[in-house]
Amino acid sequence: MAPMMDWTDRHCRVFHRTLSRRAELYTEMVTAQAVIHGDRDRLLGYEAEEHPVVLQLGGSDPALLAQASAIGADYGYDAINLNCGCPSDRVQSGCFGAVLMEKADLVAECVAAMRAAQPRPVTVKCRIGVDDQVAEEVLPAFLETVSSAGVSHFVIHARKAWLQGLSPKENREIPPLNYELAYAMKRAFPQLELCLNGGVASLDAVPAHLEAGMDGVMIGRAAYHDPANVLLGADSRLWGDEDPVKTAYEAAVAMRPYIAKHLEAGGRLHHITRHMLGLFTGQPGARAWRRLLSEAGGRREAGLADYDAALARLDASAAA
C-alpha cells in the first residue's frame, strides 16, 4: 500500500490490515520537523496489528532526518522511508520530495545519517526523474549513489514529476509511465530490492510485474478506492498464506470492534468509515453502503447503530 497524505492514516491502515495480513502498509508522509516538534502520539501512534508498517519521512536535512528516524524507530516502525517523489509546491519549497531526484549526493547523506541514528532499514521512494532530466541516465545514477550509502530497497514511481506547471494530482496522471525502465533497473542492479509503483489497478495486474523481475508492487489509488479488488485474496495469491477474510462483507464485520473502541474513546464514525466507502465497489449494495455511511459521516453523533444499519442493508442486498 502506498503512502498517501490524508488517506493512509491509522484508521485506513487498520482497515486495510483486515483485508491482508501480509501487505506492507505505509504511513502518510510526515516531515522530519513535524516528528521532532509536533504532537508525536498523534503523528506516529498506530495499532499493534498494523505491522509490517513503514514510516515515510519528508525532509532533506540529514541531522533532522536522523533525529526523526530515531524517534520513528522508537515507535517501532518496521522501516523508515524517505520521500523523493512528492512534487507538491509546499514540499518543493522545503527542498524535499521529488526535487531530491536532482540531489542524489544529498539524499545519500540523508540516508546515511538516518541509518546511523537507528537500527531499522532505511528505504527510498523515488520517481524516474524530474522535468527535463533524462530518466535513463538519472535513475541509474540516483540508485547507484543512494545505494552506496547503504539503502538496498527502493520504490520506483515509474513516471517523472514535472516540478513546474502541474498540480500534484496531474503529476500522478500526465507524465507517462515507464515500467520498462523500472524493469531495466532491476536487471542493472539485481542486488537491490526494487518495487514498482504507479498505475497498477488491481491484484490481477501484480504478477506480470513480479515476473518481469520486480521484487514488489506498491499500489495507491486503486487500493484506496477499491480495496477489495487489490487486497482481498492477496495473502493467498502472492504469499501462499491463508487470507484473513474471504469476502468484503467479512472485512466490514471484522472492523466492528475497532470502530466500537474508537467511538467509545470519543472518536467519530466518519474518521474510520470515510476510508471504507469503496469496499463493495462493483458488488450488490455498493451504492447504498456508500450513501448510508456518507450520510452518517455528516452527523457528529453517528454511532455503531448507523454502521450496523449499513451492514444490514448489505445483507438485504445479498439476499435479494
Ligand SMILES: Cc1cc2nc3c(=O)[nH]c(=O)nc-3n(C[C@H](O)[C@H](O)[C@H](O)COP(=O)(O)O)c2cc1C
Ligand atoms: C491523495 C494522495 C496522497 C499522496 N501522498 C503521498 C505521500 O505522502 N508520499 C508519497 O511518497 N506519495 C504520495 N502519493 C503518491 C502515491 O504514494 C503513489 O506514488 C501514486 O499515487 C502512484 O501510485 P498509484 O498509481 O498506485 O496511485 C499520494 C497519492 C495520492 C493519491
